[in-house]
Amino acid sequence: MNHDICIIGGGIVGLATARALTRLRPEARIVLLEKEGALATHQTGHNSGVIHAGIYYKPGSLKADLCRRGAIATKEFCAQHGIPFQTPGKLVVATDDVELDRMASLAANAQQNGIDFDILDEAALRQREPNVRGLGAIFVPSSGIVNYRDICRAMADDIRAAGAVIELGVKVDRIEETARGVTVRAGARSWTVDRLVACAGLQSDRLARLAGVAIQHRILPFRGEYYRVRPEKTAIVKHLIYPVPDPDLPFLGIHLTPMMGGALTVGPNAVLGMAREGYPRFSLSAADMLDYLRFPGFWRVMRHNLRSGLGEMRRSLWKSLYLKECQKYCPGLTEADLLPYEAGIRAQAVMEDGALVHDFLFLATERMLHVCNAPSPAATSAIPIGEMIAQKLMGTATLFEEIVT
DSSP, X not given: OBOSEEEEXXXXXXXXXXXXXXXXXXXXXXXXXXXXSSSSOSGGGGSOOEEOOOTTSOTTSHHHHHHHHHHHHHHHHHHHHTOOEEOXXXXXXXXXXXXXXHHHHHXXXXXXXXXXXXXXXXXXXXXXXXXXXXXXXXXXXXXXEXXXXXXXXXXHHHHHHTTOEEEESOOOOEEEEOSSOEEEEETTEEEEESEEEEOOGGGHHHHHHHTTOOOSEEEEEEEEOOEEEOGGGGGGOSSEEEEOOOTTSSSOOOEEEEOTTSOEEEEOOOEEOSSTTOOSTTOOOHHHHHHHHTOHHHHHHHHHTHHHHHHHHHHHHOHHHHHHHHHTTOTTOOGGGEEEOOOEEEEEEEETTSOBOOSOEEEEOSSEEEEEEOOTTHHHHHHHHHHHHHHHHTSOGGGGGGGOO
C-alpha cells in the first residue's frame, strides 16, 4: 500500500503528529500504525494525568518552551472537544530548611519561565491545605488534570475525519529506507511511503535500530508504582501535592494527585523494570533484561545512582517505607489508606556513558525522523511537539538537523 507519510506509534505524541500533519498537508495520504489493539496503551495511558505548567524545567530549554505552549494547547483542545479537565493547582511543598532553599531557586526558575505562582509560608500553606505539613510551598494555580486517553480518542477522531488511516494490531518488523522512499513491513503486509516518523516510546530504540539508524543509547524501563487512596480519604487534599526536587536524584519523587473521576493517587516511585511493557508486579522479560544488561550505559547509570536506586527498591518492596515518603508532607495517611493501583512504565533513554537523557532526543535520516526520547511532560507538550515534527517533516531534509540533539 502506498502512502505519503507513515507514523509508527499510537500514543499521544504519535497521534498529535498525525493530527498536525493532516492540518499542514491535508492532501497527503497518511497512515498511523499501532502494534496494540487500542490507542494510548502504554506511557500515555499509565501516567498521572497532570497538565504540567512547566515550573521545574530549565529556562530557555526546549522542554520548558514546549510545556508552556502545550499546557495552553491541551486545555484549548479539551474545551473544543468537550473533554473534561480541572485546574486544582499544584503545591510544591518544602518540608525542611534545605528544601526551602531549593524552593527559592525553583521560584526563580518559574519566574523566568513566565509561570504565575504564589509563595506560601507555613501558615498560608496550612490554611490552604490543613492536612499538609511543610515550612512553605509554591502554589502554581494553572496546573491541571485530565484523562489523556480521552484526548487520544478525540485526536484519533480528528485524524480519521481528515482522511488519514489508523491501523491497530500492526507490529512493524522491518523498515527499509532507500533514495526513493521508506518501506515498512509487518508480517505479510507492507507500506511504501515518502516520509516516516517513529514515535514508539518504550520501543523507540529498537525501531531506530530496525531502520538502520546508528544510536548511542538504550531505553531503560523504570516502573512507576502508584497507590490509590481509599475513597473515604480522597478529600485529604484538594490540590496536587508535589515535593521540592532534589537535584542529585534522577527522578522527581512521590506526590499526591487528584484524578479525573474523583480518585486520589500516590506515586510514582521509580524502580528499574524487568520488562518494558510488564505492568503487573514482578513481570519479567528475559529479552528486555538481556538487552540492557549488555549495554555499557546500564552499568554506569546503576553505579552513579546506586544509593537512590536501592532506596527506591526498598520502598517498592516495603509499603511502610513508601508510606513514609508520603507522610513527609501528608502525615494523616496510614498504611491502610493505600490501595493497589496499576503501575506505569517510563521509557528512559540512557547514553553509553551512563548519562540519563532528560530532554527530547530526535534522530533523523533523509526520510525518517525517530523520536527517541520524549520525557515528561511529553503528554502535556504533545500538541506543539506534533506541530514541530510536522513542520520539520514537510521541510527540506537538511531541516532535520535543527532538531537532532
